[in-house]
Amino acid sequence: MTIELQRPVGDPIVIDDLERLSFRVDRRAYTDDDLAAQEMTRIFDRCWLYVGHESEVPAPGSYVARDVGGRPVVMARGSDGVIRVFANSCTHRGALICSQPAGQTRSFRCPYHDWTFSNQGDLVGVPLPDGYGPAFRKADFGLARHRSDTYRGFVFLTFDPQQPRSLTEYLAGATEYLDLIDDQSEVGMEVIQGAQLHGARANWKLMMENSVDIYHFRALHKRYVGYMESLGSVPPRRRGGFGRALGLGHGANELPPAAARPLAYWTPMFGEEVRPRIEATAARFIDRFGAERAERITGTNRAVLIFPNLMIIDAIAITIRKIDPVGAGQMAITSVALAPKDEDPDIRELRKSHYLTFLGPAGFATPDDIEIVESCQRGYLNRTVRYSDLSRGMNKEVPETTDELPAREFWRQWDRLMHGDEGHLDIAHRAEMQGAESR
Amino acid sequence: MTTELTIDETAEVRLWHRVNRFLVREARLLDEWRLLDWYDEMLTADVRYTVPATDVRGETPGALGLIDDDATRLRQRIEQLLNGEVWCENPRSRTNRMIGNVEILTDRGTHLDVAANVIVYRFGHGRSDTYVGKYRFEIVVDGESFRIRRRVVVLDHETLYEHGKLSIIL
Numbered sequence: 001m002t003i004e005l006q007r008p009v010g011d012p013i014v015i016d017d018l019e020r021l022s023f024r025v026d027r028r029a030y031t032d033d034d035l036a037a038q039e040m041t042r043i044f045d046r047c048w049l050y051v052g053h054e055s056e057v058p059a060p061g062s063y064v065a066r067d068v069g070g071r072p073v074v075m076a077r078g079s080d081g082v083i084r085v086f087a088n089s090c091t092h093r094g095a096l097i098c099s100q101p102a103g104q105t106r107s108f109r110c111p112y113h114d115w116t117f118s119n120q121g122d123l124v125g126v127p128l129p130d131g132y133g134p135a136f137r138k139a140d141f142g143l144a145r146h147r148s149d150t151y152r153g154f155v156f157l158t159f160d161p162q163q164p165r166s167l168t169e170y171l172a173g174a175t176e177y178l179d180l181i182d183d184q185s186e187v188g189m190e191v192i193q194g195a196q197l198h199g200a201r202a203n204w205k206l207m208m209e210n211s212v213d214i215y216h217f218r219a220l221h222k223r224y225v226g227y228m229e230s231l232g233s234v235p236p237r238r239r240g241g242f243g244r245a246l247g248l249g250h251g252a253n254e255l256p257p258a259a260a261r262p263l264a265y266w267t268p269m270f271g272e273e274v275r276p277r278i279e280a281t282a283a284r285f286i287d288r289f290g291a292e293r294a295e296r297i298t299g300t301n302r303a304v305l306i307f308p309n310l311m312i313i314d315a316i317a318i319t320i321r322k323i324d325p326v327g328a329g330q331m332a333i334t335s336v337a338l339a340p341k342d343e344d345p346d347i348r349e350l351r352k353s354h355y356l357t358f359l360g361p362a363g364f365a366t367p368d369d370i371e372i373v374e375s376c377q378r379g380y381l382n383r384t385v386r387y388s389d390l391s392r393g394m395n396k397e398v399p400e401t402t403d404e405l406p407a408r409e410f411w412r413q414w415d416r417l418m419h420g421d422e423g424h425l426d427i428a429h430r431a432e433m434q435g436a437e438s439r
Numbered sequence: 440m441t442t443e444l445t446i447d448e449t450a451e452v453r454l455w456h457r458v459n460r461f462l463v464r465e466a467r468l469l470d471e472w473r474l475l476d477w478y479d480e481m482l483t484a485d486v487r488y489t490v491p492a493t494d495v496r497g498e499t500p501g502a503l504g505l506i507d508d509d510a511t512r513l514r515q516r517i518e519q520l521l522n523g524e525v526w527c528e529n530p531r532s533r534t535n536r537m538i539g540n541v542e543i544l545t546d547r548g549t550h551l552d553v554a555a556n557v558i559v560y561r562f563g564h565g566r567s568d569t570y571v572g573k574y575r576f577e578i579v580v581d582g583e584s585f586r587i588r589r590r591v592v593v594l595d596h597e598t599l600y601e602h603g604k605l606s607i608i609l
Binding site: 101158192193194195196197198199200201220222223226227230248332336337348353354356357360361362366367368370371372374 | 462490491493494495499501502503504505506507511512515516519524525526527558566597598599600601602603604605
């Protein structure tokens with residue numbers, strides 16, 4: 001089924017020309033309010049969306065409340081240990097049943113009329129029940145439960161009961177990267193307390209593109225690179241790296257570490273004191289996984305884009321970045337750090353310190369990313385310049401990390417969903433995917 | 440009727456006055472972008488400058504914040520700002536820090552625990568931002584003056600959604 005966009009026929013947003021090796025995006029995609037509204041129904045109401053990490057609800061009764069795809073939800077681990085995601089809205093008259101961002105509870109009580117729901121979503125308490133007739137059954141008024149599932153600790157939901165794919169099918173090639181992240185601890189990974197909650201006055205897709213764009217790194221982030229070099233950061237031990245399209249809009253960059261990795265990739269900038277511990281971990285990973293996979297887990301950086309709005313960047317620290325649209329010209333950003341639960345305390349401090357050096361609203365890099373995407377958004381006000389170009393690497397069989405393949409993969413899926421033909425893989429796309437896969 | 444201060448109160452008022460003057464001077468140096476003077480004259484060599492995350496606030500052990508600079512990283516932050524390397528602070532934003540409710544929480548002789556409220560207005564690149572928070576200082580007594588050893592800014596904002604970034608020194 002094809003849903004026509006409300007725009008003139010023959011006036012596409014994404015112009016994907018494999019013959020001329022040209023990939024252009026009409027800048028209305030970032031500025032048009034109608035398109036922004038359509039994204040909510042055609043993308044966010046249909047895709048699997050990241051909710052949180054299971055470590056954020058570690059024990060029976062723990063919960064977090066947040067917005068996903070523009071809707072308030074509660075992710076709760078019930079007393080039975082099962083993680084569920086509910087609409088954060090009372091089934092009686094609609095008030096939020098949970099206004100704390102996180103906590104521990106046996107039940108959620110709506111403050112409006114004291115309707116009370118168990119942490120498994122059942123309606124367990126209604127004051128003055130004699131006001132209802134015999135047909136009223138509490139079982140009909142449990143919290144609305146969203147279809148949710150977990151892959152390697154990452155919890156997703158979909159608002160579309162008809163979503164044809166299971167979570168694993170939806171994640172497509174991105175599962176490989178979630179495996180590489182979750183394999184970093186035998187006892188599991190955890191989100192470190194303390195979220196960086198910020199945003200940008202720009203379209204959300206600009207931050208998705210920015211997060212898989214390594215081309216800008218040496219230009220925009222000179223001050224970060226300079227600081228790392230002053231700390232004794234050394235060039236990677238090996239060269240290389242590549243971009244990948246992972247299918248269904250997901251993409252990744254994979255490259256040798258430019259600095260160090262707190263898990264098991266020591267370089268002098270971490271100091272001699274922690275060296276034996278980090279090298280012992282590296283040896284343990286070789287025992288567990290064999291040299292090749294251990295090197296991929298511990299000795300490689302990666303940035304993974306999971307369509308539509310999740311970025312996981314695994315470098316000198318691991319950040320989970322959820323990027324939410326707020327109309328065409330504003331986004332909300334939630335960033336948290338992920339780390340092995342059993343991490344050595346000194347190494348945890350190193351990880352956090354390096355996380356802050358780069359990341360977040362006051363890091364030595366992210367503020368420049370925020371400013372540059374806002375600058376793009378301002379630049380789009382001059383509609384004389386109609387298109388943005390994302391064609392780097394279309395001329396290569398194996399695009400490099402400084403190319404724009406992951407962003408193109410994102411846009412191709414965006415275009416398919418906005419046209420309502422989710423399952424369709426066009427010829428150009430398939431050809432480029434095969435190129436990337438033939439590595 | 441006149442109210443005479445006791446000797447103890449006089450000492451207390453004098454100390455408060457000196458601390459207040461110190462903090463006002465700090466605010467002025469920061470507003471005037473005299474960041475190296477601030478670093479050299481007002482901080483200890485083992486200074487720590489911290490801005491906790493807005494969801495955790497306070498100083499929850501183990502939590503990740505927004506800023507946790509030791510002297511080295513703070514110095515680097517300053518040089519980047521002064522050299523125009525911070526893209527979003529070039530041209531430099533204009534700031535105005537309003538400090539109030541200055542209170543000496545504890546006088547430990549060699550150092551003081553000081554609290555204050557702060558509002559920082561920032562204007563630049565066509566936008567205006569307001570940061571509202573609480574200062575928590577550990578101030579070392581250094582002869583007739585002071586130096587800051589610990590400088591924590593607890594933001595009252597729930598998120599920095601509107602600000603996007605925190606590119607100045609609060």
